[in-house]
Amino acid sequence: MLESDLLQAFSTTPRLATAVLWAASRDESMVVEHLVGIGRRNALERTAHFLLELSARLMLVGQGTREGFACPLSQYLLADALGLSAVHVNRVLRELREEGLLTFQKGQVTIHDFDGLVTLAEFDRAYLDQEGPLLR
Numbered sequence: 001m002l003e004s005d006l007l008q009a010f011s012t013t014p015r016l017a018t019a020v021l022w023a024a025s026r027d028e029s030m031v032v033e034h035l036v037g038i039g040r041r042n043a044l045e046r047t048a049h050f051l052l053e054l055s056a057r058l059m060l061v062g063q064g065t066r067e068g069f070a071c072p073l074s075q076y077l078l079a080d081a082l083g084l085s086a087v088h089v090n091r092v093l094r095e096l097r098e099e100g101l102l103t104f105q106k107g108q109v110t111i112h113d114f115d116g117l118v119t120l121a122e123f124d125r126a127y128l129d130q131e132g133p134l135l136r
Contacts, residue, residue, distance in 0.1 A: 052118060
């Protein structure tokens, strides 16, 4: 499809243009949030934020709740996603458990204190903008 074809499609179907621009904007917001996570959050905050984001995304599709969700990721995969070592992730998960915030074991994340976890991670799900222009 040529650029002119795309512009024509957008002019005849403004909802399509809105949806494409919304998706691009949301993707940019998510990239910025992830960069902030790597640059400004410590390992504890980064892990909490990542698990809250997974929770929010899974709730959107009916696969999770504020109380938890299935998470087949190993600690090694979680560490890789967070840019941490597996040993560090193990320590962080133990700290989150000892603080009474969440438990990560046997492929399940159980959230014991959702609001406390949100506060720790300074999690604001607005950057996910899960409503979108076509869902409102």
